[in-house]
Every structure is written in structure tokens, then in C-alpha cells.
Amino acid sequence: MPDHTSSLGAAPDLAARRAVMALCGEARAEELRAALAEIGAADEPEDLRAPETGLVMTRGRIGGDGRPFNLGEATVTRAAVRLPGGETGFAYHLGRDRAKARLAATLDAFWQRPERREAVEAALAPVAARRAEERAAEARRIAATRVNFFTMARGED
């Protein structure tokens, strides 16, 4: 396998790249298709590795914070593409959506072109907004079930 880590920049870049990867994982395939259409990328990526579904063993920790143990596997689908300019993009997502993994890998590749970075992030902004709204609504429903304890007066005074 060639060394793809060379395309990886400094730590802040890594955090931004991971954020885009996380967003792509949460997106629906059609949202990623729309994002790719929006950045107007004419370059067709080639498959570095055809999309493939496999397993990742999910690990927990004993007691939540101790030695790791194997909880159970999860289906994961991965894809790797290369743009004509040489940028390589990767995707690893829970689930079995091969088309989505390839779309995400393509977006990851475009994100690595510094002049495209902003456009990719802007095209994914609707996904971020949708997920933020869903999370906030969920958090409000959960918050309504939080217990407010009150102590009964004992009648001693």
C-alpha cells in the first residue's frame, strides 16, 4: 500500500478532516450526492479500492475505564478513491451503504485540495444543520424526563 499519510497535514487540518468525515458518516447518500453536485466537481475519481463491506470489532472497557474487551462486531463499509490530481480520499462508515462510502471518499479527496476545502465544508453545512437540529430536539425530549427531586417536609418544626 502506498503511503497516503503524506496527504495528511498538521493537527488542526486533521481535526477539520475528521469533522468532515464524521459529517459524511451521518449524512444520507442523497445528501452527499447533492453536496458533490454543489461543489461542481467535474473530475471523475477512480477507485483506489472498490467499496467493500466488512467488520470492525467494537471494543469497550471493563468498568467503562479499564482494560479493553471485545463487545461485538459492527458492519463497516469502506471506500478509497483517487482524483486525477492524485489526491486520495477515504471513507469508513458503520453500515453497508457502498454508494455512500464512495461519495464520502470522493468528498474527502476534494477536501484535500486547499482551494476546494471551503466549498466542501459549505456543501455539507446543510447536513450539519439537520443533525444539529435533530440532536437539539432529542436533547429537549430527554431533558423533559430529568427528575427533579424534592424532599417531603417532615413536620418536625
Add this chain to the structure above:
Amino acid sequence: MYVAVKGGEAAIANAHRLLARTRRGDVDVPELAVAQIREQMALLVDRVMTEGSLHDPDLAALALKQSRGDLIEAVFLVRAYRTTLPRFGASEPVETGAMTLHRRISATYKDLPGGQVLGPTFDYTHRLIDFALAAEGEAPVAAESEPLPDAAHAPRVTDLLGNDGLIEPSAPDDGTPPGDLTREPLDFPADRALRLQALARGDEGFVLALGYSTQRGYGRTHPFVGEIRVGSVAVEFVPEELGFPVPLGEVALTECQMVNQFHGSAEVPPQFTRGYGLAFGQSERKAMAMALVDRALRAEELGEPVGAPAQDQEFVLAHCDALQATGFVEHLKLPHYVDFQAELELVRRLRAEHAARRAAPETEMKEAAE
């Protein structure tokens, strides 16, 4: 001697066609969509994922549809499917302390940072059949309120106890990869990591009954529910070609921290001990039962008398897997014609000998009398 038996192919093929027809049920009733099972039979889907030891809600829902709702058959399908896939590797251990909480309760502390959050629970329901559900209606609307500022910060209860040294610390991560019973057959004695893997995929009913047995006195552990938390955690994986942790997405988990019988010695002041349970989805009963049995299986390590079934790791771990159990029980249905013929002949011969023995003294007595 094994005698090959042929025949029955047509009957088998037709039985499978009949199964497909029977699975569909009354065709005047609309067919179930997999998404309906995933969304509306969610706890069953969680159980198939947990015992199938494979996180994939759509696949578990499909397996349930194919198995006509038979849980163990669905687990079988999921386990068979996973054998067809390559293993990319193992995730980074999930951080349950950073879980986005859907539910979090403690039976040991009333007030704790992050609060007690009930979430969607059957607790406190009256368990009366709701006939309104028999009719289709509007989607119910949940109450909402603004989360309190500390809602996002809910440290594990065991961390709070641990800060004061009141509970034993978890065994630290020494960097050795945990054993994996899907790769190497289980060998006894199994370490705690392997035991937890086996219990996590173990049959909920079996683990529940064992946990219950410890409460009834067969290996008491004096448990308190330190905390149960249900919610989603991020899963990360480091692909070789990238060399940094890639976010795979979020999985829903249930974690149970059981706070148990305290121990002390000349060197260590008394502190509580712990039992741990973790399962995919909202699987509270399973996580609780698992934590009880995890603690019971630590009896020897903690210098407690060992003798109850739940403390016997060979008994527990060799029998907790529903698929292994059903395989051996259900294989009795398969043709045992030759074995049985041998037994039949043996019984016939013994009966003949028995009859001969009973007849013989009579003849002798008759001869003596004459």
C-alpha cells in the same frame, strides 16, 4: 456404521416454499417493511444485535422478518452473515463516559452531576394493555424542555466513588489486546475480558436467570445499581493506511455499573467491588444481568467461597450462548436412524435374555418336581 440416507429433496424444497408462504401470513394484511421492524420493534432488534454480536440495525430487522420473529433463528442468520465478511480490525475502546445520554439512572445517589434522566422507559408504567395501540393514530408528541447546563457532563457514578477511593479501580489497560472468542475457542480459565465478551453475546434469558440466582442466595454479591446509562457513543477506528482514528459513526449502547460487596485486607482499606455490563442498543435487563454474573464470576479472584452455578465460569460460559445451545438441542431432530437401530437391537436382545432367565427357573423347578 454410518449408512447414507438419500431422499426427501422434494419434500425439503416444498417445505421451504411453504415456509416462505407461511412467513407472509394472511395476504390481506399488508406486508411488514424492514424499516417498520427496525423502528417499531427496536428493542427486539437491539437484542438480535447484542446476541448476534453484530451491530447493524437494518440487518437485524431483516433477519427478524426472515425468521418470522424467532429471536434465536434471527441471531443464527446474523452470525452466519458475519462469517462472509472480512475483518478490517478492532475499534478504539468506546468512551462511555462521553455518551450522549438518552437515559441515566442511579440507585445509589439521588443527586449527581448530569442528573437522573428517565428517558423512554417502561418503568412506572402500569402494564395495562393499551387498546388504543390496536388502532392507527397520530404520532405521539413527547414533552420538551431546555436541557440544564450540566446535562452534557455526566461522569460515571463509579468515577465519583473512585475519586474517594471507595470503590476498587478498574484493571488498568496494559496495552495487551483482549482475547477474542470468535477467533480462538474459549479456554478455561478465561480472563475477565473474554468472560465479558461471552456474556455480552450470551442469551438474555440464561444470563438473567443466573443473575437472579445470585440474588436468591446462590453466590450472593450484595449488588446496588450504581448506574445504568443508555445512549450513543462515537466509534473510531484507525485504518492502517491512514494512521489516525477515523469516526465510523455512533452506536447506541447500554451500560450497567453494579456496585457490590465491599472487601478489605491488611493492605487495602475496605472498598466496594464492581460488576460490569455493556450491550448494544437499549438492553437494560441484559446489561444488569450481565453485571451481576460478571461480579459472581469474580468470586475466586476476590477470595470468596465458590460453589454456586453463577460462580462457575465453565458452567456459565459454556452454556450462555443461545446459538450453541440451540444447535445441540435441535440436532436431536436430525435422523439418528442408525444409532437408534443399534439401541433397538440391544434392547431387544436384553429383553430376550431377560425372558429366557425368567423362563429357566420354572423349567428347572418343574423338572425337580417330576
